[in-house]
Amino acid sequence: MIYSLCLILIGIGLYGILTKRNIVKIIIGFVIMEAGVHLLLILIGYRMQGEAPILQPGMKLSEFITRAVDPLPQALTLTSIVIGLGVLALMIAIAIRLYERYKTFDITEMRRLKG
Amino acid sequence: MTLEYIVAALIILMIMGAVTALETDNLLSSIIALGAVGFLLAIAFLFLGAPDIAFTQIVVEILLLIILIRVTIHRDLKTTTAHRAMFGWTFAIVLIAFLTWFGLTVFEEFPAFGTAVMDRVADSASVTYIKEGLAKSGAGNLVTAVLLDFRAFDTLGEATVLFCAILGALAILRQKAHKHSKEKDQEADAA
Numbered sequence: 001m002i003y004s005l006c007l008i009l010i011g012i013g014l015y016g017i018l019t020k021r022n023i024v025k026i027i028i029g030f031v032i033m034e035a036g037v038h039l040l041l042i043l044i045g046y047r048m049q050g051e052a053p054i055l056q057p058g059m060k061l062s063e064f065i066t067r068a069v070d071p072l073p074q075a076l077t078l079t080s081i082v083i084g085l086g087v088l089a090l091m092i093a094i095a096i097r098l099y100e101r102y103k104t105f106d107i108t109e110m111r112r113l114k115g
Numbered sequence: 116m117t118l119e120y121i122v123a124a125l126i127i128l129m130i131m132g133a134v135t136a137l138e139t140d141n142l143l144s145s146i147i148a149l150g151a152v153g154f155l156l157a158i159a160f161l162f163l164g165a166p167d168i169a170f171t172q173i174v175v176e177i178l179l180l181i182i183l184i185r186v187t188i189h190r191d192l193k194t195t196t197a198h199r200a201m202f203g204w205t206f207a208i209v210l211i212a213f214l215t216w217f218g219l220t221v222f223e224e225f226p227a228f229g230t231a232v233m234d235r236v237a238d239s240a241s242v243t244y245i246k247e248g249l250a251k252s253g254a255g256n257l258v259t260a261v262l263l264d265f266r267a268f269d270t271l272g273e274a275t276v277l278f279c280a281i282l283g284a285l286a287i288l289r290q291k292a293h294k295h296s297k298e299k300d301q302e303a304d305a306a
Contacts, residue, residue, distance in 0.1 A: 002119055002228050005126040007218040009133060011211050016137040018207035024142055024187060028149050031179065032133045035156050038172075039126065042163050045241075048229035052164045053257035055249050065245055068257070069164040070233050072241045075261035078171055079273045085175045086280030092186050093284035099186075 002043060009036030023095045023105045027088065034084050041077050045070030118162060119228055125159045142187045150180045167258045 013036060016029025050069035055061075095105070102110050129152050136148035153176030160169040226232060233241035244265060248257045252264035262270050 002123050002126070003222045003225060004219065005123060005130070007215065007222075008130055009126065010218075011214055012130065012133045012137065014211055014214060015207060018210065019203055020137065022142070024183070025137060025145065027183075028136050028145060031149060032136065032152060035129070035133075035152055038168075039129075039156060039159060042160060042165055042168065043122070043228065044225070044232055046163050046229065047231035047234070050164045050231075052166050053245065054166075055255040055257065057255075061246070061249075065242075068245050070231050070241045071244055071248070071257040071261050072233075074165050074168055074258045075266065076269070077165075077168055078258065078262065079269060081168070081171050081175050083273055083276050083280075085178060086277040088179060089182060089284045090280045090287075092182050093287040096186055097287055 003040065006036050006040040006043065009033075009039070012036075021106050021108055023098065023107055026107075027091050027095065030091070031084075031088065034080075038077050038081060041073045041080075045073035121162055122159055125155050125162070129155045129159075143184070146180065146183045146187065149183070150176060153179065165258075167256070 010033050013029045013031075013033025016032065017026050020026050020029065046069050047067075049067065051064075051067045053068040053071040053074070055064060098110060099105060104110075132148050132152040132155065136145045136152065139145040139148065153172065157169045157172040157176065160166075160172060226235060231241075233239045244257055244261055248260040248265075249255060252260040254260040254264065
């Protein structure tokens with residue numbers, strides 16, 4: 001059930017990307033979609049009564065192995081979040097230049113982009 | 116079991132924030148609604164035993180809001196309520212229906228929420244990281260151990276992608292080259 005809720009979030013992001021005319025709204029849809037994917041990845045790595053995968057002094061390793069959540073999806077999600085910010089900066093830079101050129105964020109009015 | 120409901124409630128709030136962000140006419144309010152989505156995501160990460168991700172998410176969300184507000188402030192704040200042409204709509208509906216079908220089919224194969232995938236695979240990488248992470252890398256925090264020791268090349272690749280993206284953004288935003296290309300465009304328009 002909880003995975004389907006993530007899927008709804010991804011679907012809303014996709015809807016924004018495909019149907020909106022404002023370029024900032026399209027970027028917002030992209031960010032929403034990204035949030036859904038990150039949450040789905042973390043949910044897959046969770047285990048019931050799980051603890052953060054941080055080993056503290058005085059913890060027994062045998063007990064830690066049965067309780068810690070999966071560190072691998074967490075590490076890769078961390079990578080993905082940071083890359084998402086870099087890509088967003090690139091998209092915003094292009095949007096600013098398009099605005100200076102066409103004086104609008106509306107993609108249907110940018111005639112020269114039409115193929 | 117209660118945790119599942121807490122996370123589900125957080126995701127429902129995120130969905131409401133996402134719909135608000137996409138459907139509001141004012142761009143500034145839609146960016147603030149997007150900020151709500153990001154911070155709720157950070158809270159969900161805290162509940163799911165991922166404090167490192169939660170910190171990163173908060174920092175990235177603040178930077179994202181600053182960048183997005185920078186682009187919209189002093190600019191055309193009202194958005195057109197009209198949608199794209201009919202083709203875009205049909206395409207969107209077909210694609211989202213396909214995504215839903217695909218997702219639901221995949222989720223049937225998933226283990227129930229709360230049973231880790233790593234327990235079902237013998238000798239999975241994650242189990243090795245948890246068992247031998249401290250002995251092999253010397254880091255108590257296993258996420259850091261994976262990022263900077265076991266999969267350090269991955270992090271190097273991440274840094275490369277980030278560097279390229281920022282370099283591209285700076286190259287696009289540079290004023291000097293922009294002026295030059297503008298003159299060229301005007302010449303092309305005149306000719």
